[in-house]
Each structure stands twice: as C-alpha cells, then as structure tokens.
Amino acid sequence: MKNLIDISKTIAIISFVIGTILFVLQLYFKESIALIYPGIIFILIAIIINFISLIALMFSLLGSSIEKLELLKTCGIVLLNIPIATLYFYILIETL
Numbered sequence: 001m002k003n004l005i006d007i008s009k010t011i012a013i014i015s016f017v018i019g020t021i022l023f024v025l026q027l028y029f030k031e032s033i034a035l036i037y038p039g040i041i042f043i044l045i046a047i048i049i050n051f052i053s054l055i056a057l058m059f060s061l062l063g064s065s066i067e068k069l070e071l072l073k074t075c076g077i078v079l080l081n082i083p084i085a086t087l088y089f090y091i092l093i094e095t096l
Contacts, residue, residue: 001060001067001071002067004056004057004060005057005067005070005071005074007053008053008054008056008057008074008077008078009074009077011049011050011053011078012050012053012074012077012078012080012081013077015046015049015050015081016080016081016084018042018046019042019043019046019081019084019085019088020088022035022038022039022042023088023091023092026039026092027091027092027095030095030096043085046081050078050081053078054075054078054079057071057074057075057078058075061075
C-alpha cells in the first residue's frame with residue numbers, strides 16, 4: 001500500500017514538473033510550434049498514466065485499509081494536476 005502511495009505521488013510530481021517545463025518553454029519560444037506536438041503527446045501519456053494511478057488509489061480506498069487518509073491525500077495530489085493543466089492551457093491560448 002505504501003508503495004502505491006509513493007509511486008502515485010512521484011508520478012503526479014513528475015507530470016507536474018515536465019508539464020511546467022513544457023509550459024515555460026512554450027511561453028519563452030512563443031512563435032515556435034516545435035513544442036506543440038511533444039506537449040500534446042506528453043499530455044496524452046500523462047493523462048493515461050495519472051488515470052491508471054488514480055484508479056489504483058480508488059480501488060485501494062475500497063478495500064479495508066488503515067491508510068485511508070493518506071490514500072485520499074494522494075488522490076488529491078494526483079487530481080491537482082487537472083486544474084493546473086487547464087490553467088496552463090488557458091494561458092497559452094490567451095498569449096498566442
């Protein structure tokens with residue numbers, strides 16, 4: 001159980017960091033479209049991996065676990081990437 005929590009947190013943080021790096025690079029190189037396709041591919045991969053992680057966490061919540069609070073916190077961390085990605089997308093659309 002602890003392993004799932006640690007892996008899910010790591011996945012969420014890595015997704016956030018890579019997404020932020022791509023976001024900042026796209027803001028810096030506004031006129032270049034070279035980062036758009038890698039960004040879209042990253043988003044699709046990140047959605048799939050984070051969704052699998054979230055589903056695994058939710059199934060762990062259904063079982064009789066004593067770490068329910070830690071599992072809920074980790075679900076929140078994974079879900080935080082959604083509004084952040086939406087904000088990044090909105091900013092990019094407004095600045096292009």
